[in-house]
Amino acid sequence: MLTIEELTTDYGPVRAVDHVSLEVPDGSVTAVLGANGAGKTTLLRTLTGLVRPSSGHVTLAGRDITRLPVEEIVRLGMAHVPEGRGVIAELTVQENLRLGGMWRGRDAAPPAEIYELFPRLEERRTQPASRLSGGERQMLSIGRALMGRPRVLLLDEPSLGLAPVLVAQIMSLVRKLADTLGLTVLLVEQNARSALSIASRGVVLNLGRVVAEQDPHKLAADDRLLHAYLGF
Amino acid sequence: MTAVRGALRASMLLRSVALVVVVGVVLLLVTESLSSYRNLQLADGAYYFCVLAGLTVLAGSSGQISLGHGAFMAVGAYTVAKLGNAGWALLPELVAAVVVTLVVGIPVGMAASRLRGPYLAGATLAFAVGLPALADKFPSFLGGENGLSINPPVPPSSLGASFPLERWEAWIACAGALVTLFVFYNVIHSSIGRSFRAVRDDEIAASLVGLRVGRRQTLAFALSAAAAGLGGGLLAVVTQLAQPGAFPLQLSLTLLAGVVIGGLGSLWGAVWGAALLVLLPNWTNDIANSFSLSTSVSHNLPIAVYGLVLIGAMLLWPSGIQGGVRAAVAAVRPRVAGRAGRGRPAAVSEAGAGESPVPVSSDQAASDEAAKAPSER
Numbered sequence: 001m002l003t004i005e006e007l008t009t010d011y012g013p014v015r016a017v018d019h020v021s022l023e024v025p026d027g028s029v030t031a032v033l034g035a036n037g038a039g040k041t042t043l044l045r046t047l048t049g050l051v052r053p054s055s056g057h058v059t060l061a062g063r064d065i066t067r068l069p070v071e072e073i074v075r076l077g078m079a080h081v082p083e084g085r086g087v088i089a090e091l092t093v094q095e096n097l098r099l100g101g102m103w104r105g106r107d108a109a110p111p112a113e114i115y116e117l118f119p120r121l122e123e124r125r126t127q128p129a130s131r132l133s134g135g136e137r138q139m140l141s142i143g144r145a146l147m148g149r150p151r152v153l154l155l156d157e158p159s160l161g162l163a164p165v166l167v168a169q170i171m172s173l174v175r176k177l178a179d180t181l182g183l184t185v186l187l188v189e190q191n192a193r194s195a196l197s198i199a200s201r202g203v204v205l206n207l208g209r210v211v212a213e214q215d216p217h218k219l220a221a222d223d224r225l226l227h228a229y230l231g232f
Numbered sequence: 233m234t235a236v237r238g239a240l241r242a243s244m245l246l247r248s249v250a251l252v253v254v255v256g257v258v259l260l261l262v263t264e265s266l267s268s269y270r271n272l273q274l275a276d277g278a279y280y281f282c283v284l285a286g287l288t289v290l291a292g293s294s295g296q297i298s299l300g301h302g303a304f305m306a307v308g309a310y311t312v313a314k315l316g317n318a319g320w321a322l323l324p325e326l327v328a329a330v331v332v333t334l335v336v337g338i339p340v341g342m343a344a345s346r347l348r349g350p351y352l353a354g355a356t357l358a359f360a361v362g363l364p365a366l367a368d369k370f371p372s373f374l375g376g377e378n379g380l381s382i383n384p385p386v387p388p389s390s391l392g393a394s395f396p397l398e399r400w401e402a403w404i405a406c407a408g409a410l411v412t413l414f415v416f417y418n419v420i421h422s423s424i425g426r427s428f429r430a431v432r433d434d435e436i437a438a439s440l441v442g443l444r445v446g447r448r449q450t451l452a453f454a455l456s457a458a459a460a461g462l463g464g465g466l467l468a469v470v471t472q473l474a475q476p477g478a479f480p481l482q483l484s485l486t487l488l489a490g491v492v493i494g495g496l497g498s499l500w501g502a503v504w505g506a507a508l509l510v511l512l513p514n515w516t517n518d519i520a521n522s523f524s525l526s527t528s529v530s531h532n533l534p535i536a537v538y539g540l541v542l543i544g545a546m547l548l549w550p551s552g553i554q555g556g557v558r559a560a561v562a563a564v565r566p567r568v569a570g571r572a573g574r575g576r577p578a579a580v581s582e583a584g585a586g587e588s589p590v591p592v593s594s595d596q597a598a599s600d601e602a603a604k605a606p607s608e609r
Contacts, residue, residue: 088433090429098423
């Protein structure tokens with residue numbers, strides 16, 4: 001269970017996240033939607049400690065993690081797949097994956113289950129990450145996050161710049177991770193339709209505030225709301 | 233033969249041992265045939281290699297800069313001098329030099345891990361300027377401006393009474409270089425080296441996979457300081473002297489220039505850099521002498537030539553001499569492989585398999601690239 005209480009983050013005079021409270025139950029997929037500048041990415045960055053909140057609390061499995069350093073938060077089971085993927089370009093696919101398990105002291109080759117999820121990565125395991133396509137980088141980044149056996153997976157715009165076929169693939173994979181591994185997923189997306197299609201719950205942010213929080217089917221059907229905040 | 237090749241490919245440790253043995257045998261044979269003067273030059277090159285190998289891992293893999301490695305050499309040299317005069321044997325002396333420099337390197341590395349870019353350069357520069365000046369502050373302990381002199385190392389009697397001292401010094405320095413080569417070969421190719429590169433490439437991504445960025449940088453700094461300490465210790469053994477004048481700011485700067493010209497991040501680059509550090513001053517002296525230039529010109533010629541070589545190397549080979557060598561090899565290899573390919577069809581099909589993905593996924597990759605292009609640029 002990931003609990004966010006009255007979380008507020010400021011960039012100087014600009015309030016990016018404004019008193020956001022959310023409860024993310026174990027094994028659920030929560031889609032966080034919103035237009036550009038709604039505070040979605042800042043929310044994720046605050047959760048992993050890359051940005052410090054001005055006030056509020058984040059609790060992971062009963063422990064207050066608000067002020068911990070990034071790597072400690074990661075080690076407690078919060079995996080963050082950043083926008084732009086953050087793969088290490090000069091290392092090979094396999095070396096990137098190993099990096100994800102390094103803090104757990106497992107520098108062995110990635111376990112078969114990672115390659116089962118991403119057969120494409122196995123084909124390209126000896127190639128440098130710089131040679132991967134955007135979709136493959138996204139898979140590598142998610143695969144690397146899974147190497148740390150996280151409880152919570154934060155995904156920042158995984159569909160960004162991907163072809164529709166790949167977006168569908170990534171989305172069904174996210175659902176599968178939640179169902180089979182019991183992973184708790186916070187999925188930040190601009191691509192509202194595909195995110196809501198796999199979510200257990202939808203949250204809409206606008207100017208840093210939660211403006212709607214409900215069942216994904218109701219949200220997807222609410223044209224007025226989507227139009228107002230997401231520009232459909 | 234294929235079994236040996238397979239074993240070498242499988243085990244990094246085996247590969248590094250093989251490398252050290254081969255290089256060691258070559259060096260042994262070379263020292264037999266060199267003159268005393270050339271053996272001394274080889275010894276100089278060997279201790280420079282120790283320092284440059286550490287610096288190339290620091291600057292190339294971990295992405296930190298240090299203008300203070302001359303000071304770490306001074307720490308190693310003074311440790312060897314003090315202990316040598318206290319009657320220690322050679323090996324424990326050198327081990328102590330490494331340990332003491334490592335201990336000094338850790339706090340400096342901790343400070344360095346919090347600094348970036350010009351601030352890191354400035355702080356390490358201050359270290360390079362400040363530390364050798366300590367010798368003046370404690371003249372009775374560190375010998376002041378004149379430094380501490382040491383007795384020359386004595387070749388073991390089993391080598392014969394007429395064994396030349398210079399060859400023995402070359403052996404000592406080369407042994408140190410081989411140990412350094414072994415350690416850093418394994419560091420670069422292990423998970424530690426990968427974590428260094430991850431931290432350099434993307435600190436945020438590194439911390440998001442749970443790596444403690446500051447500790448990794450401190451580790452890289454301390455390791456490279458220890459190597460510089462070994463290099464400095466060997467310098468003291470070879471020159472039989474530890475004095476502040478041997479570790480001016482200029483030394484720290486030329487060390488950094490050496491790894492950059494040689495090729496950052498590569499141990500081969502450190503070899504080229506070390507050769508350059510030894511040979512370049514010699515050549516410029518020869519030039520100065522043959523043109524019978526005045527002393528004020530000839531004294532400053534090496535520095536001017538360094539500058540020119542640095543500019544020239546950066547224009548010709550932006551990734552250093554080793555980068556240029558690699559590019560040259562890559563340019564020649566396809567032709568060679570094409571000629572040899574007829575005899576070895578297996579190698580060709582292996583390479584072909586890597587390049588041809590399954591049809592479905594290649595379509596996806598292509599459409600994916602097409603979709604990425606407008607949104608990211």
